[in-house]
Amino acid sequence: MDDLTGGGAPDSTGAPLLDVFMQGTTFFDMVLTGLPSQPVPGTEIHAEGMGSCPGGIANLAIAASRLGLRTGLASTFGDDVYGDFLWRTLEQEGVDLTRSQRVADWHSPVTVSLAVHRDRAMVTHAHSSPVPLAGLVSDTPITRIGFVSLDEEPEPWVSRAKAKGAKLFGDVGWDPSGRWAPEELTGLGDLHAFLPNSTEAMAYTRTEDPRAALMSLAELVPVVVVTCGGQGSIGIDSLTSEEEWVPSLPVNAVDATGAGDVFDAAFILGTLREWPLRNRMAFGNLCAALSVQQVGGSLAAPGWGDLADWLAGVRHAAAAGSRSAAVLANSYGFVADELPSHPAVSLRRAVATIARMSDA
Structure with a gap:
């Protein structure tokens, strides 16, 4: 078994050697659960539950760290109370923030997630960071896996990390324009693995069912897994000639926020441990199923x-x-x-308020 629990020896910059490195925007997520319906103009509804937690790229970072992966994150954080909470929580979760930065006079991005009937809608307020993400990673992180989002501009560190032996994993985000332009997937050729959900996969490939999308994407990238919510996940590993469908687990879902990121983190761990494709996918399904039974994306990760x-x-x-x-x-x-073999530690869960002195 690989040792995935240590901090690793530092590289020439003083940053630790990593199992997985990622770059992106960290949001302060406020999650409202147990809503009877989506809000209607002119009415008021009450949520049965609420949680606050790091979101955005932090969903993946915390999920990976909780599985023992040495995880590095490059992101910007405001100097507001939200930024304090996000930075402190990520550090407590063991995420390396060597390449992250606090930014003065800029408020942290905020997303309100409304969980209704096993699905969710989100409202976000954010301004572009005055410190571009590209400016955070001037060196090449020494990492076994680099995680990228194909709907964002590729950063220089990505190609450099691949040249040094890192495997690149990627996904895509929701396209608010509705265009789902296939040219956004031009970076697929650099990836080892691509992990979209079924909606994204079908939209970008202009197909009408998840398996057709899977087969189309498998022509472009060695490992493709399409997550299909309650129907489980389907995947192809062209390197090992494996094709699998793994059903989801029966659970009472409370909040689906971040479930895809939890799946990705679990699949990454299975890849590093060289599991068969079915086990990698099953482990992703399991971790995602455990996460949706808790409030909050990142802090619901098992x-x-x-x-x-x-x-x-x-x-x-x-x-x-x-x-x-x-x-x-x-x-x-x-x-x-x-x-x-070491004792498991208790995990922090999302709470309704941003605690102050009680966080110490």
């Missing part, structure tokens, strides 16, 4: 303690005669071999 508890519960139910639990225990038996 750690190894959550995974150990889930597996123990499934095995207990299987021993008591549950056939469905027996199927799960067999399908996810590989997780037991991957559980770290």
Whole structure:
């Protein structure tokens, strides 16, 4: 088993060697759950739950760090109370912020996520950072995997990291213009793995079902996995000639925010540990399923303690005669071999307010 829990020796800049490095915008996420419907003009509705947590690229960073991956993030943070909360929380989660920066007189981007009936809508207020993200990474991070978003301009560090042996993973975001221009996917040829959801995959490939989109994308990138929400995930690894469909797990979803990022982090870990494609996808499905049962994207991400508890519960139910639990225990038996031997630590969860002194 690879050692994915240490901090790594520093490189020439003093930054630690990393398992995964990413760059992007960090948002302060306020998540409202248990809404009976989306708001209608002229009315007021009440949410049953609420949580505050780092969002945006922080969803992936925290999910990866909680799985023991040495994770680096380049992002900008305002000098407001939101920025204080975001920076402190990421540091507490073990994310390396060597290449991140606090920015004076600029407020941190904020997203309000409205969770309704297993889906969500989001409202964001943000201004461009006065410090471009491109200015944060002047060197080449020494990392095993670099994560990029294809709907953003490629940064110089990406090609340099690939030249030094990093595998590039990527996804795309929602296109508010509705154009879904295929030319935005020109960077696919540089990727080792592409991990879109079904809506994104079909829109960019101009196909009408997820598998057709998968087959189209598999002509362009070695590893493609399309996540399909409650229908699970489908994937092709052309390097190993594997094609898989892995069903989702039955869960009572509270908040789907960040579930895709949690899946990506889990798939990255499985790649670093050289698992078969089915196990990589199953682990992604499992981690995403555990995350949607908590409020808040990044702080809902599971750690190894959550995974150990889930597996123990499934095995207990299987021993008591549950056939469905027996199927799960067999399908996810590989997780037991991957559980770290060190004690699991308790994880922070999203809370309604931004705590002050109680965070210390």
